[in-house]
Amino acid sequence: MAVGNVGVATVARRSLRVRVRELIDREKILGPVFVTPALLLLVLLVAYPFAMALYFSVSNAFIGRPSHFIGVQNFVNLWQSDAFRQTFQNAFVFTGSAVAIKLVLGISLALLLNQQLWFKRAIRGAVLLPWVIPTALSTLGWWWMFSSLYSVVNWTGIAVGIMDPPGPNWLGQKYYAMTAVVAVNVWRGLPFFAITILAGLVSIPRELYEAAEADGAGPVGRFWYVTLPMLKPVLAIVVLFSTIFTFSDFNIVYVLTHGGPINSTHLFATLARQIGLETGRIAEGAAISLYLFPLLVFVVYAQLKFVRKEVY
Amino acid sequence: MEPISRRRFLTTTAGLAGILAAGVPPARGQQREISYLAWNNFAPASDKKLAEIGQRFTKDTGIKIRIDHIAHAQQAAKYASEVQSQAGHDLVEMRMHFPWLYEPQLVDVSDLVADLEKKYGKVISAGYETAHVKGVWRAVPQYHLFFLATYREDLFKKAGLPVPDTWEDLYKVGKELKKMGHPVGIPISQNYDSISTAGPVLWSLGGMEIDKDGKTVRINSPQTVEMVEWYKKMFRDCMEPEVLSWNDASNNESITAGKAGWIHNPISAYLLARNKKMVTADGINHHRSLAGPQGRHDTDVPRHMGIWKFSKNIEASKEWIRYLLGKKEVYDEYIVSGDAFNLPVYTNLQDHPVLKTDPKFAAVKPEGVQLHAYGWPAPPSDKVQQITNLFVLPNMIAKAVTGTPTKEAIAWAENEMKRMLAG
């Protein structure tokens, strides 16, 4: 009897469990259940701070003081600032050139890494190194390499004979300073490009190349008519990611030049920090960092659409 | 398989909840405990001494103290986030003008300062200018360090060069120094040392950026023209273009490595060379700040101790300040551990024993020198600080030395300053 009762109870409980399980298993329910953790995290920890940042940008917020709404005045006033207009220009020069260089070098490097190599693993690992060193410290290392006193870059350049002593004033002259910060950004970001594009190369079916070869295409033709078109979605994604990250870069400029000389390397993030934190004018700082948010959203939306269309 | 996974998932969640709950600092409030955030002092021995004094404080008063340190460059971000979240440390170290910046968030400590002044004499002028905000002491002056001349005495002696007394003298010896391959090292870049030198040069000529009222821009003046012209000839004849690229560490590195013959800095360069036993250490010495037609001025970096209003341990925090600064023997001990990098900020303590611990400290006395914070004589309001922090002064000079006509560079600076004061 007792045994039977337990059995009945178990059956009843199990059927309830089965029912719950079946309920949860329905797409309309399982879907929301599965995205809830991510949603909660993003709403709690991103949406609220983001809303606050938005509010800052349209207020007269100053660190630790009461603030009130003032509309788009910050955005308007900023445009009159010399430093801001310069920053605006720098951001495009910096992002544009860094991403372009990374793209070209990244494709070349990926093509090379895709060849038959003797120490494949070691070489791939070495290429990845700049990507894994903590940025806060590797940029300091670069500063040390560029510093006027001990510049190993200039020392080597002079030793090899491609620079006249004392060599370029890397961080003190407008164009050299921009070159230096772009170079460090390329150094750091190239591995991401190379490895991701390499992954794209690996996935191109061999038959396509064989077919192209049968049609008489040489190496250049194969690259142009097979590799590039097949890589297009990968490239779009990589460029998209890199543009976002490069645009919001902070550490390299902060450590290497502090935005100088004469604001010629300031980026949105470094200027925002300078004004928002060092000076305490959070409102203006927030306006600087949000200035191009609408544009970024638009670009990303368009590009994502393009990628989706290409892939599916 | 599946139930186990689910259970595992549940345990993980429960664990996290537990962590979230347990993450609340448990002991606070039960026992009296305060936390104090200080910068990483350049003289590491003084940080060790501070910790030691902290332990004695706990033994004597029963109040626990936790002392955290942070790099100078990160202070702004850290303080902003503590103020924004109204939580963090009870006491914080306030550099230079910080009491003005965080004024509404800081406890009135006028009573503490009054006691200290009774004991040690008035707070020195730079301390008063920066910590006494609109009639109220917002932080207790702790110690200060100021800019003076660091030079290669050995090179000067070898070449028979006189020790300069005015900025104009510096130009004369600077020309010789550059010929000897040991140029003068005054940064003209987006760093704080650049401002620290440009200010004194301008003041000693009788010029200023903003007037005392904090509202009237006074940069477009004959004095500024004179200052810019001085910089131009210094840049041309006494220095190398490298100074356009320097950060705060560069002038130190240049003189300790044996390149620069003269720099304008607190004594950190010498201390580094001495402590690391570098070959240049013996040859480096200091001399007092340079003068101009309108007197002898220099940049001062006073440091204060402030208490956040959101602190729940204001009384205990005050007790710590009284313990560290109010007991003469403790304060002396603390100052001495700072290798003359940390100097007392009260008038009667100026001739401090620490200056006798090394013959090279003989010149580290601000006698006859007027010490000020950035932007003097304007009060360090947020707008004046924006002008400082956007490096308007060094950038004006940088423009002029790299080819922009002097008038144009000054007009640019005037325009930027006016815009920032208005905005």
Place this chain on the structure above:
Amino acid sequence: MEGQSARRLRWKVASHLLLVPFLLFALFPFYHMALTSLKQDRELYDRQAVPLLIRQGPTLDHYQKLLWESAFLTWTKNSLLVTLLATTLSLVIGTVAAYALARLRFFGVASFGTGIFVTYLVPTSLLFLPMAQVVNWLGLGDSKWSLVVTYPTFLVPFCTWLLMGYFRTVPKEVEECAMVDGATRIQALLRIVLPIAVPGLVCAALFAFTLSWNEFIYALTFTSSSDQITASVGVTSELIRGDVYFWGPLMAGAILGSVPIVVLYVFFLDYYVSGLTAGALK
């Protein structure tokens, strides 16, 4: 036949030669940092010394100073703990979200997908201020757990996005087969889809690990006690004092700080590449 293999060999050699400039560019700064960390101060600060070699004998002083005279080991332990937990947490949250977005049809699925991506665009330069408020509400002020909670905000979007691509490459039929055999969706996910998606998971994990290991600003502002901070924060605040940089130990910190990740990558590199192949690109 022989002509072809000779040509192949020549091409192989040429590839290696062409790789040399890339490798120099990638490795030179690393070499220089390693050198700096091994030089004696006397040589390090000697302007006449050849910067590319160690002439006066290497020293481990800087490493010793870092390891025994600072709390570097504690900071590294914190870094490891935070990174491992944040990575795991993000991976779990990202996996279920990605599965839902890739496989299930429900209300709001499309807008959620876009929303996740847009979080990437939120400029981080001042976000940490209001986030510090949230951290404090959660009672996690000055605790490394605050980092475990906040790092996923930038890790989850990436993991979700990468795994979403990966799950799409797993043929639906495989899963349906299992479900016909009586398995639930969750069982199918755990037993069928996840094992196939291992390279994608490894790839996402590596990426997340790297990002959180290198994170700086949250670690700086949300924690301050010496027993809570992470390695990058500890190293920079201990070794940059005012206007003096202690180059030897700083660079020793950079080298030691990258070792754990280098080891991970060496082990999982192939997974990383194949994970990206299938995940990021589809």
